[in-house]
Structures are given as structure tokens and as C-alpha cells.
């Protein structure tokens with residue numbers, strides 16, 4: 001459901017060197033009560049996305065490698081005051097999404113891992129499972145349409161493309177549909193055109209105000225059919241500056257502009273931070 005009365009407010013914040021704010025501010029302001037925050041971290045070429053609501057925190061993917069987890073992701077979680085995770089969702093078994101997962105598990109208490117990948121899909125999975133064992137995190141395997149237990153005020157649903165029409169790790173990414181009041185957010189992992197087509201044709205209510213663009217803006221995703229079904233007003237691309245894949249592709253950026261989405265890129269802007277009270281959306285860009 002698209003938002004009624006959308007307010008889009010865009011702010012640029014350079015942490016420790018605030019623009020237009022008091023000098024020397026080094027930490028973001030606390031999360032206002034009743035606001036859901038989506039934070040797409042700039043972790044280079046990969047995904048690491050934080051959802052926060054009140055005291056609850058959910059990390060969707062963990063960045064591309066241990067070094068980025070230790071030097072970028074974990075310090076930013078600490079700065080935000082995130083000392084534990086209710087869940088770590090791993091959308092699919094590619095290094096650029098699960099490469100930092102074991103380091104997160106070694107550093108923070110994590111109650112549950114929502115794992116989309118099948119056993120053996122990637123050599124790192126056994127390392128992650130061992131770290132989960134040590135941390136006491138329960139591994140759960142959501143199925144298509146499952147409502148996930150996170151915070152009672154937020155509806156969180158896992159969606160998967162049908163495996164018979166959309167094969168491969170990318171296409172079997174766990175898609176997360178997040179709803180707070182009238183506001184909808186869609187996190188797409190690395191799904192490609194076959195999965196997008198299946199979801200667009202099969203899933204009722206795919207519309208979302210905020211879209212995490214699939215597969216870092218690759219040309220094999222963000223089909224017109226899918227974007228027409230989602231109709232995002234805010235589109236966020238997580239990609240590494242100067243990455244070898246030339247993500248995001250120009251035709252994807254064009255398609256997003258054609259449907260009227262405001263596009264934000266971690267490679268150019270740093271962390272992209274969306275907040276919503278369920279009625280309105282604000283977007284802030286943060287550079288450390």
C-alpha cells in the first residue's frame with residue numbers, strides 16, 4: 001500500500017563533522033519512539049542492512065568479508081548502541097552477503113538466524129553454523145509467505161520466488177516485506193528477472209514505498225514488470241564505489257527514474273537511513 005501524504009525529507013550528515021549542525025557531534029540522535037529505521041550500510045560491494053524499532057534490531061545480511069565486518073559494520077552498530085540482534089537474516093549464500101556473518105555472531109549476542117540458503121550451498125555456511133552454535137543462536141529456515149516474529153508493531157513477511165521458475169542462489173534470495181502502519185519496505189536480496197517476474201505475477205500487495213534495489217543495481221534485475229508492481233518512491237542501491245561489475249547499471253537507474261523513484265546509492269552517499277512513523281518517510285545520508 002503506497003503511503004498517503006508522503007513527506008520526503010532528505011538530509012546529509014557527515015558524522016563527526018555535521019553539516020549545518022553543532023560541531024563535533026559524533027553520534028546520531030536516538031531513534032524516536034514509534035519510528036522504524038532502515039539503515040543500508042555502505043559496506044562496499046555487498047549488503048548489510050539494519051532494521052531498528054524501539055529496542056529491537058534485525059540485521060539483514062552481514063557485508064562481504066570479515067575485515068569489513070570488523071572495521072565498518074560492527075563499529076557502526078556499536079555507535080548506534082546496538083548491543084544485540086534479535087535476528088540475523090541471511091538472504092542467500094553469496095559471499096557479498098554472508099562474508100561478515102561469522103564475525104557478527106562472534107561479536108554480538110544473536111537470538112536467531114533466518115537462513116534462506118540450503119546446507120552446503122557455500123563453504124562459509126558451515127563456519128557460520130559453528131559460530132551460531134557457539135553463540136547459542138537458533139537457526140530457522142523461513143518459507144514463502146511466513147510471517148516472521150520480530151516486533152509486534154511491525155509486520156515482517158518472508159517471500160520467495162517459486163523454485164521451479166526461478167532457479168539459482170540469487171533468485172532464491174529471501175525477500176523481506178516490512179510494514180509499519182501505512183509504510184511498506186521491500187528488501188530483495190539479489191533476485192533477478194525470473195524471480196521478479198514470478199513475484200510480480202503471484203504476490204498480492206507487492207507495492208512498497210521503499211525498495212532495496214535487487215542485486216546492487218545489476219542489469220539482470222529491476223525489470224520494468226517488477227518495478228511497475230512495486231512502485232517504489234524511494235529506491236536504495238547498495239554497491240561498492242568503482243566495483244568491478246559496473247553496478248549499478250545505467251539502464252537500471254533509468255528505469256527507476258522513469259517510474260519516479262528517488263534513488264539513493266551507498267557508493268556515492270554512504271549509509272542511507274530511512275525512517276518512518278508509519279505515515280511519513282524521511283531519508284538521511286550519513287558519511288563517517
Ligand SMILES: [Zn+2]
Pocket residue numbers: 046047094096097190215216
Ligand atoms: Zn550480492
